[in-house]
Amino acid sequence: MTTRRTFMKSVPAMGAAFAVTPGFLTEGGGAQAQTAEPLEGHFHPKGKAPSEHTLRVLAEAREGLPFSDRQDFDEQARGLIAEMPERQIMADAGHVAWDKAAFDFLDEAEEFDSIHPSLTRICKLNQNYGLYEVTPGIYQVRGFDLSDISFVRGATGWIAIDPLVSAETARAAWELFSEHVGEGLPITAVIYSHSHGDHWGGVRGIVEEEDVRAGKVEIIAPRAFMEHTISENVFAGNAMNRRLFYQYGLLLPVAQHGYVGQGLGKRVSAGTVGLIAPTRIVEEDIEEFEVDGVRMIFQNTPGTEAPSEMNTYLPDLKALWMAENVTATLHNIYTLRGAPVRDPLNWSKYISRALYLFGQEAEVMFYSHHWPRWGNDRVQDVLRGQRDVYAHMNNQSLHLANQGVTINQIHNVYEPSEGLKQTWHTRGYHGSPQHNSRGVVQRFLGFWDCNPATLVPLSPGDSAPLYVEMMGGKDPIMAKGLELHGAGRYLEAVEILNKLFFADPSDQEVKDLLADVYEQIGYQQENPGLRNSFLSGAYELRSGIPTGDTVDSTGPDVIRAMSTELFLDYLAIKMDSRKAEGLEFSMNLVTPDNNERFAIELSNATLSNVKGFSVPDPDLTLTLDRQDLEQVMTGEAEFADLIADGRATAEGDASLLVQLAATMVEFDPLFEVLPGTKLQPDSLATAAPLQAVTGQVAIE
Secondary structure (H helix, E strand, O other), rough: OOHHHHHHHOOOOOOOOHOHHHHHHHOOOOOEEEEEEEOOOOOOOOOOOHHHHHHHHHHHHHHOOOOOOHHHHHHHHHHHEOOOOOOEOOEEEOEEEEEHHHHHHOOOOOOOOOOOOHHHHHHHHHHOOOOEEOOOOOOEEOOOOOOOOEEEEOOEEEEOOOOOHHHHHHHHHHHHHHHHOOOOOOOOEEEEEEOHHHHHOHHHHHOOHHHHHHHEEEEEEEEEHHHHHHOOOOOOOHHHHHHHHHOOOOOOOOOOOOOOOOOOOOOOOOOOOOOOOOOEEEEOEEEEEEEEEEEEEEEEEOOOOOOOOOOEOOOOEEEEEEOOOOOOOOOOOOOOOOOOOOOOHHHHHHHHHHHHHHOOOOOOOOOOOOOOOOOOHHHHHHHHHHHHHHHHHHHHHHHOOOOOOOOOHHHHHHOOOOHHOOHHHHHHOOOOHHHHHHHHHHHHHHOOOOOHHHOOOOOOHHHHHHHHHHHOOOHHHHHHHHHHOOOOOOOHHHHHHHHHHOOOOOHHHHHHHHHHHHHHHEEEEEEOOHHHHHHHHHHHHHHHHHOOOOOOOOOOHHHHHHHHHHHHHHHHHEOOHHOOOOEEEEEEEHHHEHOOEEEEEEEEEEEEEEEOOOOOOEEEEEEEEEEHHHHHHHHOOOOHHHHHHEEEEEEEOOOOHHHOOEEOOOOOOOOOOOOOEOOOOOOOOOOOOOOOOOOOOEEE
């Protein structure tokens, strides 16, 4: 039987075209006494130029990729009707919501010595900024946000698909569209393709809720849309929001040595996120109906790119909308910001079904990111490639796992097939083969590699001093770290410098050297999430976490959309059980306007609730309308206020609400990821004790 050791030895080194991740950095070269001097023109005063080793890795990557294939550029430019004249889109609050001008540097050179050539290519492809025709009757505005917005001509108006992240960018897109194509007609329907925030957050920029309530605008969404839209943002919302700083490079300036793009698009807009609930849900696996006179066939694809998602075929136009199940990249199986690991086999099967249901006749395929593909042969080719990249990821990661390759080895062993590596739209501009293959193993086998030594590991801060002591202290570690850095052996340098860093997070000399190593690793990445994460780590090691106001609420629309049960579950997470020791009570919560009731108990320092039941002899019964409860959820009122003005009644011991509030904590939206990077005392989010503060909406 092949053992892990013999198998790892038998795997050939990955080719230069994929030598872009920490696991495959060039090694060799002489040691240097110190790292390079700061680079003039770098956005950070301690920032360095790419090393000779990084330059070599990027040059070799360019040689191994099919840059002669220019079809994507032809398709990206096709159908341009009008460019957007304004380079910035202002937010209603007065700040800049969208700054396209910041990315102009990408047009000033063909390649950059600090950006992987493949990443440079996708960033240039994402430079489109205007209104495009997909096919007569279908149009897209691209480059206004992380996602694109599409418009389909209906019998009486326009059907909008996926209204971006922010109201301001969606409004600007609609205004540009109306000026050149709209014919003065209104929006009659909005389709949310799936539950991620960059596909519904801008809806209030293009329609009024009063028109939705009056039946003038229909809003259509896939099965379980509201449930997953809210639940994905709540329970780990604060942690997910902090991790976004790394995956999406939120602290990095837009520059060739910093943030250059997100693969799916430029970046996330900084406007107003809103949500209007759907008026029609696509419930069946395959469901056909007319939307403003346009025949549409909807294919629910749950558990693919999002837990609630659907593709749509417009048979009379032979146009296939693939939502975010197909884009110009390998997507995420495991998302660095944090999310349940996705099922790549399920994903590939839904793409395969779409190929056989609609792809045999579709003449154009478009989606919520990137540009369309034209011609049936091209449509089928892209669908097959996208199907295969997820199936290969699933099947071969498990093939290796079944030969003993563990979660801590798989990213250094798994390779996409040669055909997938030479296909642009299956390369890792959002997900990467490295973190996705680990995600597959995690999905099936979990975090443990089956080595008892890693089953109950010491925390890094506890184990690091032992390693440092055994390695002879700081001086020899720093000397070896400098030697490894000089030789371009960056992962090995991280391995030892990380121990030294955790042993003493206050040592700025150590942090600076580790930051230098992170920076070189970041420059070498094809994948934006990996690049951003390493460069963000370098940024915080050098400068600490920037302080100031932070916005970690998605706004009242999203919080109001939370079910009462979800809100109560969230409170149970906010509750510090140590503060609840010895406190026990039971209460009933009744909301007459929606006819709901909940039995709530605090016991064993645990808050629990069950919908549809009542405690027989409660300590407190709290009765208020759901619409008034929302005032508490958004922090606009306290329970005491509602009781005082008669909007709520409390039968029993109302002081229990005060005791419950005292157990709640506010999560710090800028908690340390790397120890020793918090510059000032914790600046906690300001919120009422029982308010739902959920963090930024999940975006993909």
